[in-house]
Amino acid sequence: MSQTIWSLVPPLITIALALYTKEVYISLIVGILTGALMFCDFNVISAIDTMFTIMEAKVGGNVNILVFLVLLGILVAAISKSGASKAYGEWAARNIKGKASALFVTSFLGMLIFIDDYFNCLTVGTVMRPVTDKFKVTRAKLAYIIDATAAPICIIAPVSSWAAAVSSSLPEGSKIDGFQLFLQTIPYNYYAWFTLAFLMFLIWSGKDFATMAAYEKKYGTEVLVPAEYQSEEAETITGNGKIIDLVLPLAILIAGCVFGMLYTGGILEGAGVAQAFADCNSSKGLVIGSFMALAFTFFLYVPRGVLQFNNFCECFSIGFKAMTPALFILCLAWSLSGICGGDYLNIGGYVSKVVGDNATLGMFLPAMFFLVAIGLAFATGTSWGTFGILIPIVLAVIGDYNEITVVTIAAVLAGAVGGDHVSPISDTTILASAGAQCNHLDHVATQIPYVLVVSACCLLAYIVAGVTASGMTGLFAGLGALACAMAVVYKKA
Numbered sequence: 001m002s003q004t005i006w007s008l009v010p011p012l013i014t015i016a017l018a019l020y021t022k023e024v025y026i027s028l029i030v031g032i033l034t035g036a037l038m039f040c041d042f043n044v045i046s047a048i049d050t051m052f053t054i055m056e057a058k059v060g061g062n063v064n065i066l067v068f069l070v071l072l073g074i075l076v077a078a079i080s081k082s083g084a085s086k087a088y089g090e091w092a093a094r095n096i097k098g099k100a101s102a103l104f105v106t107s108f109l110g111m112l113i114f115i116d117d118y119f120n121c122l123t124v125g126t127v128m129r130p131v132t133d134k135f136k137v138t139r140a141k142l143a144y145i146i147d148a149t150a151a152p153i154c155i156i157a158p159v160s161s162w163a164a165a166v167s168s169s170l171p172e173g174s175k176i177d178g179f180q181l182f183l184q185t186i187p188y189n190y191y192a193w194f195t196l197a198f199l200m201f202l203i204w205s206g207k208d209f210a211t212m213a214a215y216e217k218k219y220g221t222e223v224l225v226p227a228e229y230q231s232e233e234a235e236t237i238t239g240n241g242k243i244i245d246l247v248l249p250l251a252i253l254i255a256g257c258v259f260g261m262l263y264t265g266g267i268l269e270g271a272g273v274a275q276a277f278a279d280c281n282s283s284k285g286l287v288i289g290s291f292m293a294l295a296f297t298f299f300l301y302v303p304r305g306v307l308q309f310n311n312f313c314e315c316f317s318i319g320f321k322a323m324t325p326a327l328f329i330l331c332l333a334w335s336l337s338g339i340c341g342g343d344y345l346n347i348g349g350y351v352s353k354v355v356g357d358n359a360t361l362g363m364f365l366p367a368m369f370f371l372v373a374i375g376l377a378f379a380t381g382t383s384w385g386t387f388g389i390l391i392p393i394v395l396a397v398i399g400d401y402n403e404i405t406v407v408t409i410a411a412v413l414a415g416a417v418g419g420d421h422v423s424p425i426s427d428t429t430i431l432a433s434a435g436a437q438c439n440h441l442d443h444v445a446t447q448i449p450y451v452l453v454v455s456a457c458c459l460l461a462y463i464v465a466g467v468t469a470s471g472m473t474g475l476f477a478g479l480g481a482l483a484c485a486m487a488v489v490y491k492k493a
Contacts, residue, residue, distance in 0.1 A: 001038045007345040010035035011393055014336060015376060024385035028332035035339035051335065054344070058334035064283035065168045066327055071290040072161055073319030076116055078297055079249055080123065081315060082306050084241030089127035091243060099135040103145065103203045106132060110149025111196075114157035115253060117150040117428050118322060124149070125435020139438035140215050140446040141208075147432035147447060148199045151383060151417045152192040158183060159257045159289070161323075165330060165384050166413065167282055169337070169391040176401060179261075179282030184406045188471040190458040190478050191414035195421075197479075198454055201486050209489055210449035215442065241306045249297045256296075257289030264288075325427075326384060333388025340392055365404065366411040366462035366474075369394060373415025374455065381425035386416035407471045411462050418458070422451040457481040 001007060014031030018024055036047035036054075059066070079085070088109065096102050106128040113120045124146050132142050154162040158179075166185075167178030202208065208216050264285050265276030301307040339345060369390060377386040390412045398405045420426045424444045433440040457478045465474025 001345065003346040006038060007340065009038065010336065010340060010345065011389060014389055015372075018376060018379060018385070018389075024329065024382050025332065028329070028336055028385070028389075032332065032335045032339055035336070035345055039339065039344050050344075051339070054338040055331060055335045058338050059331055062168050062283065062330070062334060064281075064287045065164050065330065068164050068283065068286040068290050069161055069323045069326060069330075070320055071287070071294055072116060073321075073323035074315050075249060075253065075290065075294050075297060075319070076118070077315035077318040077322065078294075078301065078307065078312060079241075079246060081311060082241035082245050082301055084243065084246035084306075085123045085127045087242045088246055089130065092128065093131050093134065096131055096135075099137060100203060100206065102128070102132050102135045102137060103141075106142065106145050107149055107199060107203065110146060111153050112250070114153045114160055115250065116161045117154045118431060120150040120153070121146050121428060121431035121435045123435075125432070125437070129435075129437060138216055138219050139436045140212065140219075140442050143432045143436035143438040143443040144212070144447045144450065145199065145203075146435050147421060147429060147443070148195050148450075150432065151420060151428050152195045155383075155413055155417050156186045156189055156192045158186075159254050159286070161326065162383075164283070164286055165326070166387060166391070168330060169333060169388050170395065177280075177282060179280070181406065181409060185410035185413055187475065188407050188410035188465070189414050189417075190410070190461045190475065191418045191454060193475075194454045194457055194478060194482050197482060198450065198486070201489075202450075205486075205490055207489050209492070212446040212449065215446050241301070245300065245306055248300060249293055252296045253289060253293035255289075256292035257286050260285030260288030260292075329382065329384050329388060333385065336389065337392040340396070363466045363469075364463065365394075365397065366408045366466045367459055369408050370411040370415040370459060370462045373412045374419040377416045377419025377426075378423045379419075381420065381423045381427065381429075383416040383420040383426075383428075386419065387412050390416075403471060404466065404469055407462070407465050407474065410471070414458055414462075418451060418455050422448055453485050454482070457485060 010031045013034050014027050017030055018027035021027060032051050032054075033047065036051040037044070040046040040050055092102075092105050092109075096105055106124060109128060110120060110124045113123055125142070129142065151162070154160045155166075157163060163179065163182050166182045170176075170178040170181065261280040261282055262273065262276045262285075264282075265271060265280035267273065267276040271279065298312060302309055302312055373386050373390055376389065377383055391409060394408050394412055395405070398408060420428060422444070423429055424440070429444065430440060432438075433443040436443070460481050461474040461478025463474075464477035465471050468474070
């Protein structure tokens, strides 16, 4: 069944099952096992052996990514415990003088915390909620700002857990390094950029529409605290951190990861910066950088008494637990990619043969994958699972590496974030509601129209990008559509 139409069955089963059950873990497992059964002529024992052989190889080959995510989780837990975020909130409360300023500062903090969406949602909500309450910002508006500056920021940040996940989603034998591909997708991730632009417009103009406008009109003069949060105890801060204790670890993380990549690329052996980045081992560079940041944070916190030694050590288990779902999804996604790869079912060989000469189909691939990614992410509630499933399929469909490949991968990432953004079962959406202490269904309902407007502009952009074979042309077309949408909102809202 290798390199035949039957090779499409495992990913299609995975997608269909994920859409139907909304459970990404079991869907991936069933897809992997189906592929292994097909490869082994339905010998069950051999199929199980094959499945775990692939998983062993994939996990072993990507161990640096897993270590990076764990180290990042520990770092996030330490910063959260330190009280540095609380210090930022207290500073903001003293210096912010108006509603618009409160919204802009909230957005800025969301953009600053780009290393992980979980950390972003909970930190921004906890820190800024007292400030936004002071200026009668509705909890739904706060939840939208948190959500709009979580995943959309992480998916265009080179140093983040999301960059690591995307980089590791490429199947074995790909013609480009995963991190290099991620960097190339950043300009063409229209959903992320358009969401941020639309958010800034809404804050600047003070305009709202659809469900959010109705909610603002009803609750804009009071602070509505849902019943489930009214008895919630205040967060216990074990440290006495200052703003510098938030900024320095993030700065060292970025600098450390950049240095790690340059180091693995041979910068100390005389290679130029551009060449070092081109030749770098990105996963090892991220591990080096995150370890340097964690070690720095330890010596920043413990000797100064910001965190006690035992409290800092508690962050190891907390950080690991927080990253466990992400680690499991990645391991399963890698395994599905492996069973569909050239050594097994070789989906790429079949699909590229079928569509390689079909120029008409090729023109609409970015838009098609954008829509598929939105639907899958909406149904499953996971961005990581979505691009873990779809990125190998994109590379198999397109075959050759060119600009359309980059744009189509970017479309998958954009659609995954867009679908996740509006999904009521998305962990990021749920955490945004929790961080803002907003009724979850109110948060989902109020941000759906905003997501639909941005997604429509993105769809047009990807159609134009595919037809013209130019990502930049698509970008300008999408920006034009977004500007028209902003004008309509400004005039009628």
